[in-house]
Amino acid sequence: xxxxxxxxxxxxxxxxxxxxxxxxxxxxxxxxxxxxxxxxxxxxxxxxxxxxxxxxxxxxxxxxxxxxxxxxxxxxxxxxxxxxxxxxxxxxxxxxxxxxxxxxxxxxxxxxxxxx
Amino acid sequence: xxxxxxxxxxxxxxxxxxxxxxxxxxxxxxxxxxxxxxxxxxxxxxxxxxxxxxxxxxxxxxxxxxxxxxxxxxxxxxxxxxxxxxxxxxxxxxxxxxxxxxxxxxxxxxxxx
Numbered sequence: 001x002x003x004x005x006x007x008x009x010x011x012x013x014x015x016x017x018x019x020x021x022x023x024x025x026x027x028x029x030x031x032x033x034x035x036x037x038x039x040x041x042x043x044x045x046x047x048x049x050x051x052x053x054x055x056x057x058x059x060x061x062x063x064x065x066x067x068x069x070x071x072x073x074x075x076x077x078x079x080x081x082x083x084x085x086x087x088x089x090x091x092x093x094x095x096x097x098x099x100x101x102x103x104x105x106x107x108x109x110x111x112x113x114x115x116x
Numbered sequence: 117x118x119x120x121x122x123x124x125x126x127x128x129x130x131x132x133x134x135x136x137x138x139x140x141x142x143x144x145x146x147x148x149x150x151x152x153x154x155x156x157x158x159x160x161x162x163x164x165x166x167x168x169x170x171x172x173x174x175x176x177x178x179x180x181x182x183x184x185x186x187x188x189x190x191x192x193x194x195x196x197x198x199x200x201x202x203x204x205x206x207x208x209x210x211x212x213x214x215x216x217x218x219x220x221x222x223x224x225x226x227x228x229x
Contacts, residue, residue, distance in 0.1 A: 042205050042221055044219070048216060055213075093159075109158050109159050
């Protein structure tokens with residue numbers, strides 16, 4: 001099993017430019033999460049999907065961030081325009097369904113974004 | 117409020133010794149707690165979890181202890197190996213409609229040969 005696959009692994013962009021991250025969750029996992037991890041900190045939830053529905057986007061800065069999960073499988077997270085403070089690692093995770101416990105809650109390797 | 121924090125940012129141990137990483141939490145609403153290991157350039161990797169109605173759980177070389185009275189969680193690693201060097205996070209899971217993890221800051225475990 002490939003696990004949660006994210007791309008790109010690294011991205012360097014100039015401020016005010018757009019950027020997009022892609023995530024392919026584990027096959028069959030209905031729940032998909034995007035987390036942001038600042039240097040030296042634990043990950044923080046940005047958005048959670050149940051199938052194709054965004055059920056918790058309360059922490060997503062909606063003025064510049066957007067996400068989609070068409071067909072309830074792959075997901076993309078976009079930032080437009082990027083700011084210096086957006087530099088972080090963006091992690092995608094998936095789990096079989098809500099409330100099944102911590103097993104099966106699997107993270108990808110993340111995309112390290114540097115905004116210059 | 118919701119927060120899960122760690123006591124020590126860095127822990128240095130000798131290979132073969134036991135390691136203890138501590139974590140404090142403030143919100144008692146977690147239904148379970150999880151310990152993750154994160155190596156450089158990788159995402160968090162599940163180590164062990166414990167339900168909030170338990171006080172101890174053992175895995176392979178790892179033990180998690182939960183003290184709900186003082187809202188404290190610890191991860192014990194027996195016979196620490198160089199491959200255990202990483203950042204360790206505790207996280208509290210909030211279930212039901214919330215269904216999210218609240219992570220602490222992390223502890224860097226450095227294993228000296």
